[in-house]
Amino acid sequence: MKIKEVNYVDIKTFDKNLNGFTILQISDLHINKKTSKMQIKKLVDMCNSLDYNILVITGDIIDCKVKYIKDKLSILNSLKGKTYFISGNHDLVYGLKDLIKQLQNITYLDNSYEKIVYKNETILLAGISDRFSKFFGHIREEKKLLSILEKNKKKIFLAHQPKDYKLALKSNCDLFLCGHTHGGQIWPFHYFVKIFQPFLNGLHYINDCPIYVNKGIGTWGIDYRYKANSEIALLRFTSENTYN
Template sequence: MKPTKLEIKNLKVKAKNLQGLQILHLSDLHINKKTKIEDIKKLVSFCNDIEYDFLALTGDIIDCKADKIIPQLEALNLLKKVFYISGNHDIFYGLKRLKTLLTNFTFLDNKTIFIKYQNKEIALAGISDRFSKFFKIQREEKKVFEFLKNNEDSILLAHQPKDYSLAVNSNTKLFLCGHTHGGQIFPFHYFVKLFQPFLAGIFYKKNTCIYVNKGLGTWGIDFRYKADSEITLLKLC
């Protein structure tokens, strides 16, 4: 992750019964040993100055073992009101250790909670990444589905766009994800589209608004082309 230029992307999205809610959405930070602590501190300061109801962090926080980047993660831990789920890189490099360092964040893999907003209770759930099965981590899809289906005002966090059907079929109002990096380097956009139903941006299916965040960091090559990084403030209307 190298956030040399931090900008907020303001977007209005339609989500019935959730009007007025403001969600700051980050994804795919890919923090590694080359990530400067100063860059993390700048990111945290930038985000904490934004008015939002909660921050959704949809996976791939790390790109190396967490013990190699403890100062960076301690700095990241100062972000406010964060709910996060795992990405494939987090699981590969050690999700258990990552969770012990991000003590200020609420971990949502296979979890269901309620958050209060304007005298409403909004159902918020997260699902473990599809990569989990390779590490014998159970994805509790049935539990998450039933929770979302039984609560009218609901939001689902997942890492990959592929999990959109879980949101759509349960009548979830908002589905947030990342993973694709928006293709990161054109023309790899076309390659990503072979494996994911959505590349980046806003999509609507039935009663569900889907948002795919292009992420803040990079993977493999520290370079982006026609797929700018993003920090997104979603204003629900």
């Protein structure tokens, strides 16, 4: 777990009421037995040094059974402000229920939502469980979420995998955030990832919907990255000087 950079990302918006709203996104921590408490503390300290309105974690927090890393996960409870997370496929494999119990100060948002007030405006933050949920006895409620999203004007949608961007488009979301890809992690593995996912990393726009794919912090399989640096992303809505 080595954080190479903080990516400062401007998100285009026509809605001046969203101007300045800032989200810190971290993803794919893959905390396991080899992850040190110092590494996690450095991550938390870095996050807490930044200015943001909310923090979101888009899945794959763990990469082993929770019982082996309880002391490490407890450090995440020191993240400042309102923090939310959704499940990733590795969280499902290693025990989502145990993870939820351990993250006492972080709101679990699978198939759920929370209303956030910013400049007297309400922003709906919604999340969906990972696409592999059905294989682990967890419900994935697409219709329920779409119904809720469609009834609200300002909305941000969280999912673990980029494939779920279509749900954000259907409900005209102001932003879709995801992770999962690790940005390919090791080149030229990037090309393999592109076979299964519509986006590899970074910021994309489809039908005026901003889509951000976070490269994540941890690693999977081989503890190494090449041409896919780890990141945390600070995303700020702006309606100023973005449309020429």
